[in-house]
Amino acid sequence: MNKPAIEVADLVKIYGELRAVDGISFAVDPGQVFGLLGPNGAGKSTTVEMIEGLRKPDGGSITLLGVDVVRQPQRVKELIGVQLQSTAFFKQLSARRLLRLFGSFFKKSLPPDQLIAWVNLEEKADAPSAALSGGQRQRLAIAIALVNDPQVVFLDEPTTGLDPQARRSLWDVIRRLRAEGKTVLLTTHYLEEAEQLCDRLVIIDHGRIIASGTADGLIHEHFERASVEFFNEPKLTHERLASLPGADKVEEANGRMTLYSGDVAHTTRALLSLADELGVAPRGLSVHSATLEDVFLKLTGKHLRE
Amino acid sequence: MRALRELYWANLSEFLSNKRALGLTIAFPVLFIVIFGLVFTNQDKQExxxxxxxxxxxxxxxxxxxxxxxxxxxxxxxxxxxxxxxxxxxxxxxxxxxxxxxxxxxxxxxxxxxxxxxxxxxxxxxxxxxxxxxxxxxxxxxxxxxxxxxxxxxxxxxxxxxxxxxxxxxxxxxxxxxxxxxxxxxxxTNARELRTIDYLLPGILAMSIMQLGLFATAQPLIALRVGGVLKRLGATPLRRSTLLVAYVALRLTVALLQTAIIIAIGTLLFKVAIVGSWLALAGWLFLGTLVFLAIGFFMAAVAKNEESAIAAANVINLPMLLLSGVFFPINHLPMVVEKFLIPLIPLNYLADALRHVMVDATPLHSMQTNLLALLAWIVVMTALAVRFFRWEESR
Incomplete structure (x- = not known):
């Protein structure tokens, strides 16, 4: 196995009384898209900014591509590409001009035209950056992050505030980053995004990692159960449903019945047989497996986006 | 060097798009000198x-x-x-x-x-x-x-x-x-009576430099900070000193440009004479620019956002203009004002020094007070700016 591209151990950052980051450790393999998941204020951005060399940790160690970030933050900056949360650039400068500007800060830089093409901003290459839409601005931010052809790219909530279409288009960009072999550290509070993009992820809350693994792994680890839902049907009574094989809980709300089961295949088959016997059909039948949202809810007792 | 050049260019395009800064540093002083010039040179006969x-x-x-x-x-x-x-x-x-x-x-x-x-x-x-x-x-x-x-x-x-x-x-x-x-x-003969325009020109020069510091230095820098641009630049290998040098260099260029325009209008249109040496004049203008840039940086360091910086600049600007003798000699002021307030105003020392250089070529050694006062302002304001400056919004 390769040496990790990023290795973080026992990272701590304290703001006054608040332990914003409270002993975080993880490792990111080269070429992975690694997700930092958590609600606002969980410590995601603080963690990322310490890895980028923007903030000095109050404890712990960070190694990036073999460089000790805490001791040599300037050296790290040459190696990484950064997209910060909600960055406005020099408003009057065009994408082309901004890429030239940021390129001039690095020892080596890619040609602006190549980067503009890479994020599909050709049409807006010469427009002042203030005139770009939210999605275009984020694509520009990613192009700027790639200006020094970095091995490791940090994307801090790149899709926050974007409409669904712009979000999907940005996901494509991130998938292409992965295809090019970049290591990507992505923070997000969209669980769907993490499920879609991340090879591995950690969930952070109150400055601590509360879960880590792959999206599927986390869901399976925390949920064997799934749920079966359908519209209320008088003959399918509470008692009958509760006695179905595998069913461990029945809820009735808003005209719908929800049947929780540790063995959803068995339970569903038994439910359909029962309905046949009674001569009814459960309308609006659907089966739900757990999502990261459920994992998060279970782990923290709250929804991710509140 | 390439980074410096690109940053200078970025600053220039931001400055050119900043109508307030352009107006107050160039258009406003030019308008002043032309209006006052026309009003006050009518009394000067052609013969x-x-x-x-x-x-x-x-x-x-x-x-x-x-x-x-x-x-x-x-x-x-x-x-x-x-x-x-x-x-x-x-x-x-x-x-x-x-x-x-x-x-x-x-x-x-x-x-x-x-x-x-x-x-x-x-x-x-x-x-x-x-x-x-x-x-x-x-x-x-x-x-x-x-x-x-x-x-x-x-x-x-x-x-x-x-x-x-x-x-x-x-x-x-x-x-x-x-x-x-x-x-x-x-x-x-030395006892020349000053024409109003001779008296005004140095004041307007000083004013234009002050407004460069007050209105074209703090606000754009705060905009860069609030918008997260400074933080984003901090995530690159760019050195902060390079950023600062580019920022100051552009403003020195603007100072050079605005003073050149004002002096050109004064001397060509209204025949204002510059008695002292050009070198001395340039020296004082440079010093004055540093004073007001330092004040601008200090304001950028302490102001919360662009709006409060602009408000503060307006609050500082008007009393400075009124109390500095830019537009009229400061006589008949209450004792308290004259004794305690006037000596605190940096614009006084600059306008006074410029006036002396332009009108009667006063040598430097007899303007030590002006020199020391301006240097003190530079040192104090720079120290405070360094002490309080933030590269990003506090959390």
Whole structure:
């Protein structure tokens, strides 16, 4: 196995009384898209900014591509590409001009035209950056992050505030980053995004990692159960449903019945047989497996986006 | 170097798009100088008023005086070379001369009080020396015609000398064969009464520099901080010193540009004279720019956002202008204000120094107070700016 591209151990950052980051450790393999998941204020951005060399940790160690970030933050900056949360650039400068500007800060830089093409901003290459839409601005931010052809790219909530279409288009960009072999550290509070993009992820809350693994792994680890839902049907009574094989809980709300089961295949088959016997059909039948949202809810007792 | 150049360019395009900054640093001062120039130069007549003192009782004095007084009335056919180079060739350039005879002390007094532009004194030995013929001792005594004039009248001096010399030579040739007996000697008068525009120009220069610091330094920097641009730049290998140098370099360029425009308008349109050395003037302007840039950086360090920086700049701007003597001399102020407030205002020291350099070429050693006060402002403001400056919004 390769040496990790990023290795973080026992990272701590304290703001006054608040332990914003409270002993975080993880490792990111080269070429992975690694997700930092958590609600606002969980410590995601603080963690990322310490890895980028923007903030000095109050404890712990960070190694990036073999460089000790805490001791040599300037050296790290040459190696990484950064997209910060909600960055406005020099408003009057065009994408082309901004890429030239940021390129001039690095020892080596890619040609602006190549980067503009890479994020599909050709049409807006010469427009002042203030005139770009939210999605275009984020694509520009990613192009700027790639200006020094970095091995490791940090994307801090790149899709926050974007409409669904712009979000999907940005996901494509991130998938292409992965295809090019970049290591990507992505923070997000969209669980769907993490499920879609991340090879591995950690969930952070109150400055601590509360879960880590792959999206599927986390869901399976925390949920064997799934749920079966359908519209209320008088003959399918509470008692009958509760006695179905595998069913461990029945809820009735808003005209719908929800049947929780540790063995959803068995339970569903038994439910359909029962309905046949009674001569009814459960309308609006659907089966739900757990999502990261459920994992998060279970782990923290709250929804991710509140 | 490439980073510096690109950052300079980025700053320039931000500055050019900032209408407030452009207006207050360039358009506003230019408007001021033009309006004040037009208002206050109307009172300055176009003619050159010349006092004529005839101390010579002999015939030559009267002859010379007559020739001079006839100059404005002559329809002088000009040499073709000169005529082709000027546009109003049909006009006698000497018609603007107005002569008035009188006693030397009275006329010099008038000159000192700006009721005359120059005084010519025809010496008492004029006839005696010129009419002595070949009986002169060796070396021949000379008759000295005096031209009393303000050294700041930089266009009038060569004009007067150019007018007088041929007249003197002409009279000389008429009465004697000895050449070069008549000499012209210039006497500088120093008690020049300032025209309002002479007084205003240095003040407007100082004002424009102050507004560069107040309105074009803090706000754009805060915008970069609030927008997260400074933080984003911090995530690149760019050194902060490079960023700072580019930021200051652009503002020094703007200062150079605005002062050049204002001085050009003042000197070309309104004939404001710059008596002192250009180097001294540039030095004070540079120093003043640093003072107000430092104040701008301090404001950027302590202001929460762009709006509060602009508000603070407005609050500082007006009292500074009113109390600094930029637009009128500060007299008749309450004692408390004059004693405690005025000495605190940096604009005073800058405007005062610029005025001295431009109006009477005061040497540096007699402006030590100004120098020290400005240096103190630079040091204190820079120290405070460094102490309080944040590269990103606090969390």
């Amino acid at each position: 050159a008023r010349i006092g004529l003192v005839i101390e010579d009782t002999g015939p030559v004095g009267e002859q010379l005086a007559g020739k001079l007084e006839a100059l404005p009335k002559e329809d002088v056919p000009k040499p073709s070379a000169v005529a082709s180079s000027t546009t109003d060739s049909d006009r006698n350039p000497l018609s603007s001369l107005v002569f008035r005879r009188g006693e030397k002390t009275a006329l010099l007094d008038d000159l000192n009080n700006a009721r005359l532009d120059a005084v010519i004194v025809l010496p008492s030995n004029l006839s005696a020396v010129l009419l002595a013929g070949g009986d002169l001792p060796n070396p021949a005594p000379q008759a000295e015609v005096e031209l009393h004039i303000d050294p700041a009248r930089q266009t009038l001096i060569p004009f007067m000398e150019g007018v007088l010399t041929p007249v003197l030579r002409g009279v000389e040739a008429e009465v004697t064969e000895e050449p070069q007996i008549l000499t012209l000697k210039r006497f500088n």
